[in-house]
Amino acid sequence: MAMVEDKLSVDAPVESPIGVSTYRYPTGWYVVGWSSELGSGQLQKLHYFGRELVCFRGTSGAVSVMDAYCLHLGGHLGVGGHVEGDDVVCPWHGWHWGTDGANTLIPYSEKETCKQNLRIRTYPAEEWCGMIVVWFDRDGQGPCWQLPRVPELETGEYYPMHPHSRMVNRVKVHPQMIVENAADPYHIQFVHHGDRPAQVRSFELHEHYLHATVQVNYGGGKPATWLTPKGPVDGLVVYDTYGIGIGFVRFPKEILASVQITGHTPVDDEYTDYFFAMATAREEGDINDEPSERAKRWISMQQRIVKQDFFTWENMKYLDKPNFAVEEAKNYAALRRWARRFYPPDAGEGDSSADCLKSR
Ligand code: FES
Numbered sequence: 001m002a003m004v005e006d007k008l009s010v011d012a013p014v015e016s017p018i019g020v021s022t023y024r025y026p027t028g029w030y031v032v033g034w035s036s037e038l039g040s041g042q043l044q045k046l047h048y049f050g051r052e053l054v055c056f057r058g059t060s061g062a063v064s065v066m067d068a069y070c071l072h073l074g075g076h077l078g079v080g081g082h083v084e085g086d087d088v089v090c091p092w093h094g095w096h097w098g099t100d101g102a103n104t105l106i107p108y109s110e111k112e113t114c115k116q117n118l119r120i121r122t123y124p125a126e127e128w129c130g131m132i133v134v135w136f137d138r139d140g141q142g143p144c145w146q147l148p149r150v151p152e153l154e155t156g157e158y159y160p161m162h163p164h165s166r167m168v169n170r171v172k173v174h175p176q177m178i179v180e181n182a183a184d185p186y187h188i189q190f191v192h193h194g195d196r197p198a199q200v201r202s203f204e205l206h207e208h209y210l211h212a213t214v215q216v217n218y219g220g221g222k223p224a225t226w227l228t229p230k231g232p233v234d235g236l237v238v239y240d241t242y243g244i245g246i247g248f249v250r251f252p253k254e255i256l257a258s259v260q261i262t263g264h265t266p267v268d269d270e271y272t273d274y275f276f277a278m279a280t281a282r283e284e285g286d287i288n289d290e291p292s293e294r295a296k297r298w299i300s301m302q303q304r305i306v307k308q309d310f311f312t313w314e315n316m317k318y319l320d321k322p323n324f325a326v327e328e329a330k331n332y333a334a335l336r337r338w339a340r341r342f343y344p345p346d347a348g349e350g351d352s353s354a355d356c357l358k359s360r
């Protein structure tokens with residue numbers, strides 16, 4: 001589980017252009033909900049990775065995510081089922097299933113209290129930054145990396161991330177498109193109405209995460225705005241993306257120190273749920289949990305900016321052979337080569353070249 005620090009070369013020659021895998025469910029961690037919306041003893045029906053799932057919190061407080069169908073006769077646990085202790089109970093004949101998916105009770109059988117070898121498929125689930133996240137691997141392998149710590153949320157220097165900033169949007173897009181924003185500074189001028197192109201300052205690909213820094217100009221072309229009262233400001237925006245499912249964007253203190261977490265969770269072969277949450281540095285001396293007016297304005301501006309990308313994705317076509325401009329080719333092609341490691345080898349363009357996935 002140790003983080004691998006080897007940096008992969010971005011300078012490898014640009015091979016023939018690379019399409020995006022037609023397979024939509026790469027291996028990795030994915031956000032599937034907000035922690036505070038799942039109370040003790042509650043259950044939610046979910047649909048992700050092209051599957052019906054059920055997510056529940058038992059009385060011990062732990063969250064479990066498993067396939068939704070009961071292995072007795074196929075009842076849907078998420079429709080009429082309920083939680084008892086740490087078990088989920090099927091609405092049809094009352095069979096119990098534990099947090100590990102095992103059958104724990106057949107309530108009416110005098111011959112067998114349960115079927116010990118019967119187990120519904122479960123997905124490793126954690127609560128992280130106020131979100132419920134699951135590890136998805138098509139072939140059922142366990143996590144090969146851990147979710148990162150978020151230092152900003154560990155002290156009182158930032159306003160709480162929840163519930164003020166969060167939103168989720170269902171977008172008709174391949175989840176990899178969202179990650180590719182980090183290699184695409186040239187769309188900022190057109191889609192996000194930047195005054196001038198952003199400049200990529202660094203671009204690193206590691207085993208399971210990507211780290212990029214991009215210089216962005218704020219308030220360009222205007223003497224003063226509410227965000228840049230003293231005139232235009234250049235700031236370094238930092239992208240960290242973990243697998244295909246989880247992304248961070250950190251904004252500089254010259255604008256407003258803040259961290260944005262996005263989750264890109266494939267729903268099915270067409271749609272992705274785009275989760276968004278953000279925390280900003282506190283105004284000096286402000287001890288309230290609710291962000292200040294300026295912070296709120298910044299968060300809602302970011303929510304608007306994120307949505308500006310949607311029309312490009314919802315109407316695009318996935319080209320087998322995209323044609324990159326010279327300036328963008330190196331990072332774009334490197335990102336696409338890196339991304340292939342998260343796809344099963346027999347699924348579309350995947351080659352599972354990451355060490356943690358290769359060893360299977
Ligand atoms: S189908 Fe679930 S208990 Fe019968």
Ligand SMILES: [Fe+2]
Pocket residue numbers: 181187191192309
């Ligand atoms: Fe964008």
